[in-house]
Amino acid sequence: MTADSGDAPTVLSELREKAGTRLDPVHRDFFEGGADAEIALAENERAFRRLALLPRILRGSGPADTAVTLLGDRAALPVFVSPTAFQRLAHPDGELATARATAAAGTVLITSMASTTAVAEVTAAARAVRADAAVWFQLYLQPSPEVTDALVRRAERAGCGALVVTADSPVFGHRARDDRNGFHDLPAGFAAENMRDLPGAPQGGTLDIAMSPGLSWDDLRRLRAATRLPIVLKGVLHPDDARRAADEGVAALLVSNHGGRQLDAAPATVEALPAVVAAVGDRLPVLLDGGVRSGSDVVIALALGATAVGVGRPVLWGLAAEGEAGVARVLEQLRAEVAHVLTLCGARDSGDLTRDQVVVRGLGVAEC
């Protein structure tokens, strides 16, 4: 490693390394891996490194304020926790540890439909820490409307504040590492708890999560009619889909390529973001996840028009390395870095950032 390689150890990279030593190698591959040749996975991170921030000076901006509002919920930092499956494989406390740490940090938790803890327990753990903790439920629309409805009722009863519909998974991505390791089922003693006792499930058992290429905007419209919860659409990359989603009454968009785990030829999310913001940024909040590893990455995405960004793997690294305390460290580190970078950019808050402050490295700076 050379001094100018940009690979100096950080809190997050150290947690990642520690997680790597603690995890069963098969589970580490499941958490770390991406689809096919893992190009989208690598590019999510690399694309941030191809971008630079042009700071503004002498603006008297004072101390930075990192808080943002997300669908009416106040978040103390512009970073939320993206949904990741099977967290009890990372740490025995699993989703409960993530829920507590996220609530304590004062930001939004998106809990996965594929969690190894039932959603009602996740929201209860978050609310025990902070009465108004925001927990949103990630949903894969199921081919059976009865099953989808039962999941929605479960999320509503648990007090979730939004449904995050993942739309980038008409089929399951091809994960070479999992194939090599033969990892296709949860080990004994673990289950996708939200899938228990659903219509069609075996008595006391769980239903498999189905991915369906037959899903369409009609299914999203049906969901909207069946719930009063706001809907966040996850996995938007094409600006025309962003426009369609806004027309359909979706409350927010999440620009995501599923952390490089679905379409390997998908662009890095930060490269897809500007066109989506240009299409609908004046109509609804645009969120992003994929490859966010530092406060600079967060601020770059905010300057490009994102309202907030999500982290998936960094939370899993913290969880696997140190449980609840590790997740807390990840979120606090990102909060502190965002505050620092905002101040260095002459911005009091994300509203002070402008699109022209993001430039592509190696191309020089265009006249504004």
Ligand SMILES: Cc1cc2nc3c(=O)[nH]c(=O)nc-3n(C[C@H](O)[C@H](O)[C@H](O)COP(=O)(O)O)c2cc1C
């Ligand atoms: C191990 C793992 C499990 C995931 N499980 C889900 C899931 O259940 N539902 C979902 O919508 N996205 C899931 N994702 C995608 C994340 O929500 C998110 O889009 C992605 O992790 C963001 O990229 P990052 O890991 O680089 O931060 C998963 C990602 C990982 C790494």
Ligand SMILES: CC(C)CC(=O)C(=O)O
């Ligand atoms: C087990 C899957 C349903 C979770 C997922 O979305 C993923 O692994 O990327």
